[in-house]
Structures are given as structure tokens and as C-alpha cells.
Amino acid sequence: MRLRLPEERPTEPPTGFKIAHPVLSQDGTRAGFTGVSLGGALPYGVVADASCVYGRRHRAPARRCDCGFHCVHERTAAEALLCTAEHRAAVLLDITVLGAYIRFERGFRYARQRVRTATVGPCACGARAVALADAGWGRPGWRALAAACAGCVRGRTSVPLAAFTRLAGDGLRVVAASGGATASADPGLPEGLGVPELVAEAALLQARLDWFQSRLARLEGGTAQQ
Numbered sequence: 757m758r759l760r761l762p763e764e765r766p767t768e769p770p771t772g773f774k775i776a777h778p779v780l781s782q783d784g785t786r787a788g789f790t791g792v793s794l795g796g797a798l799p800y801g802v803v804a805d806a807s808c809v810y811g812r813r814h815r816a817p818a819r820r821c822d823c824g825f826h827c828v829h830e831r832t833a834a835e836a837l838l839c840t841a842e843h844r845a846a847v848l849l850d851i852t853v854l855g856a857y858i859r860f861e862r863g864f865r866y867a868r869q870r871v872r873t874a875t876v877g878p879c880a881c882g883a884r885a886v887a888l889a890d891a892g893w894g895r896p897g898w899r900a901l902a903a904a905c906a907g908c909v910r911g912r913t914s915v916p917l918a919a920f921t922r923l924a925g926d927g928l929r930v931v932a933a934s935g936g937a938t939a940s941a942d943p944g945l946p947e948g949l950g951v952p953e954l955v956a957e958a959a960l961l962q963a964r965l966d967w968f969q970s971r972l973a974r975l976e977g978g979t980a981q982q
Contacts, residue, residue, distance in 0.1 A: 770853040771872075772827030772864055773834035775846040778874065778888050779898040780915055780923070787915070787923035789871065790895060792843055794822060799898050802871045802926035805855075817858050817865040827851055828863035838877065845891055845902040848875040873929045876917065879905035885932045889914035903932075 776789035779799050790799040795809045806816040808823040817824030828834050831850075837843050850873040857866035876885050885903035890913040894900045904914060915923070921930045 764859065770857065770864060772829055772851055772853055773831045774825075774827040774849050774851060775834055775837050775843060776849055777846050777891070778876075778901040778920065779894065780888070780901055780913075780920075782897050782899065784913075784915075785923065787920050788898075789847075789849065789874075790898065790900070792837075792846055794826070797895060799895060802924050802928045803869070805868050806866070815856075816867050817856065819858070822865075824858075824865040824867060825851075825869050826863060826865050827853065827869075830862075833862060844877075845880075845900075847877065847903075849873070850875070870926070871924075871928055873931060875931045875933050876903045877933060879903050879908050881905060881908055883907065885917070887914045887916045888920055 774791075776791055779788055779790050781787070786801075788799045788801045790796055795806075798807075798809065804825075806824045808814060808816055808818070808821060810821065810823065812818075812821065812823070814821065814823075827849075831848075834848055838846060838848065849871050852870040852872055853864050853866045854869055855867035857864045876888065879885050880902070883905035886906050887904050887909055888901035889904035889909050891900040891902035899913060901915070901920075904912070917930045917932055921928055924930075
């Protein structure tokens with residue numbers, strides 16, 4: 757006798773948590789995420805459908821395959837993954853599980869998802885992030901990004917959190933976390949920018965201006981010595 761998995765018909769879509777790396781397209785017009793393990797070579801948007809990473813023609817998630825999106829039930833379980841060295845630069849995603857799914861003890865494997873909230877951790881220096889900057893690696897056509905404060909952005913390719921929110925679209929909410937404090941980039945504000953976003957962008961511009969001024973002073977000093 758062939759055993760069948762019990763079917764669920766929830767009144768509301770299930771929710772879960774996962775971690776991923778934020779990415780920016782090469783031309784700077786699109787933003788999304790890429791996974792940290794299986795399927796990490798395939799960046800996805802805020803709303804996305806899973807496909808078999810092994811190139812098989814079945815629909816994800818297939819019972820006899822590992823394909824499909826993955827998430828865990830508990831936020832603390834996803835946050836624990838951020839403690840490992842290779843995942844320190846990842847962000848925490850709060851997602852809605854859509855379409856067919858398979859339930860496991862710790863989470864889901866499923867066909868479709870919507871990323872509701874992306875929580876960005878502090879900069880590597882420990883300060884609150886105001887932007888996502890080039891992390892020094894990527895996928896073909898996509899730059900991986902990591903949290904950066906105004907002082908650490910310098911000349912790197914970067915995008916303020918509010919701009920990442922707008923580029924990602926589909927109602928994504930981005931939250932910058934530092935200890936117990938959070939600040940959000942709300943896409944519903946006029947022009948996509950409010951006071952917190954304008955302050956963050958101003959700090960980013962000031963940091964770049966300070967960097968250019970320091971370089972200019974060094975160049976002028978070298979010219980004077982000659």
C-alpha cells in the first residue's frame with residue numbers, strides 16, 4: 757500500500773522564516789535575494805516560484821527530491837543560522853508560504869513564496885546599517901550586498917535601504933536592526949521616502965563627501981610636496 761501525506765487546507769497561508777543574501781542586478785535596476793545553500797545560484801524576487809535546481813521537469817516541491825523553497829517555523833531558528841561565519845552577512849526574511857507545500861518538523865518545503873519583511877543586521881563595525889553595499893562577491897549578473905553604515909560605505913557600490921525597498925517592489929518592507937532598536941523603510945510613503953529614509957540617505961552622502969574630501973586633501977598634499 758502506498759502511503760499518502762496528510763493534506764492540509766489552511767484558511768490563511770502559512771508563514772515562516774529563512775535567511776538569504778540581498779542582491780542587486782548588474783545594471784542597478786532590480787533587487788532581490790539569493791539563498792545560502794540549495795538553490796543559492798538562482799536569485800529570486802519578492803514574489804517567486806520555485807523550480808527544481810537539478811534541472812528535472814517535475815514541479816517543486818517533489819516528494820522524491822529536495823527542490824523547492826525552504827523555511828523554518830520559528831524566527832529564533834532562522835536567527836540562529838546568522839551566528840555562523842558564512843552567514844553573518846545574510847538578512848532575515850519573514851515569508852508567506854504560497855502554493856503546494858510539504859510540512860516538516862522544523863519547517864516547510866514549498867512551491868511559491870512572498871517575502872514580507874527583510875531584517876538587515878548591523879554593519880560589520882557594529883553600527884546600525886543605512887545601506888546595503890557590495891559584499892565583494894556575487895552571481896552572474898548580480899552583486900551580493902551586505903549591511904553597511906554611513907562611515908563604512910565609502911566608494912563601494914551601494915544602495916540605501918529605502919532604494920532597495922523600491923527596487924524590490926511587491927510591498928517588501930525592509931527593517932534595519934541594531935540591538936533592540938529598529939527603523940523601517942516604508943514603501944507606502946510619498947515618493948517612497950520619509951524622514952528616516954532622507955536622514956539615512958543624507959548620512960550616506962555625507963560619508964561619501966568626507967571620503968572624497970580626505971582623498972582630495974591627500975592629493976593636494978602630495979602636489980604641494982612636489
